[in-house]
Every structure is written in structure tokens, then in C-alpha cells.
Amino acid sequence: MRHVYKYLPHYAKGATAEFLDGEPFKPIIKLGETSEKMSEKMSEKIISLISKNPKITAAEMAKELGKSSRTIERKIRELKQNNRIKRIGPDKGGYWKITESRKD
Numbered sequence: 001m002r003h004v005y006k007y008l009p010h011y012a013k014g015a016t017a018e019f020l021d022g023e024p025f026k027p028i029i030k031l032g033e034t035s036e037k038m039s040e041k042m043s044e045k046i047i048s049l050i051s052k053n054p055k056i057t058a059a060e061m062a063k064e065l066g067k068s069s070r071t072i073e074r075k076i077r078e079l080k081q082n083n084r085i086k087r088i089g090p091d092k093g094g095y096w097k098i099t100e101s102r103k104d
Contacts, residue, residue: 042067042075043084047098050085054095 042065049061058076062069079085086097 017044042071043079046072046075046079047084050096053066054097054098 003055028030045065047063049056049064053060058072059069062072065072078083080087083099086099088095
């Protein structure tokens with residue numbers, strides 16, 4: 001715990017740490033706005049890939065963007081919850097549809 005302030009900027013730019021006393025000891029790390037901007041860029045990249053190839057898989061997106069499949073699946077789930085994309089058909093043989101709805 002003593003190195004949190006030293007290493008935090010290397011792993012999460014713009015993040016700050018706060019430590020609350022009490023039982024149990026609770027560290028809080030607040031991420032800066034840069035992570036939100038990066039998240040939005042990732043969403044736009046995924047939508048761009050879908051517009052180029054509606055039958056693209058999450059694994060193909062991950063490879064194209066240099067991210068893990070888990071990261072892409074998480075972003076896809078967020079895009080679906082915000083009604084920005086929709087999956088038509090089954091996992092195999094289906095395709096993505098961009099719905100253009102945006103939650104601001």
C-alpha cells in the first residue's frame with residue numbers, strides 16, 4: 001500500500017487515491033476523465049469495425065484492435081445496453097446492426 005502514490009500514475013493516468021480509515025481499511029482509486037475518453041474511443045472503433053464488416057466476431061475485433069477478447073466483450077455489452085448496436089441471429093451466422101441510438 002505504501003507505493004500506491006508512486007506507481008498509480010504509471011497504471012492509471014489522471015487517477016487519484018484516497019484511503020478511508022475504519023474497519024475494514026478501504027482504498028478508493030478514482031480514475032480520471034482520460035479513461036472515459038479512451039472508453040468512448042474504443043466504442044467508436046468497435047462501431048467502425050462493425051460498419052465495415054457486420055459479421056465480424058468479438059475475437060476478430062480483439063485481434064484488430066490489439067485488446068483482449070474480454071475487453072471487447074465488455075464494450076459490446078455496454079454498446080448493447082446503450083442501444084447503439086444489436087445482434088441479429090445466432091452467435092454463429094448472425095450479424096451486428098448499428099442502431100444509431102446514443103445515450104449521452
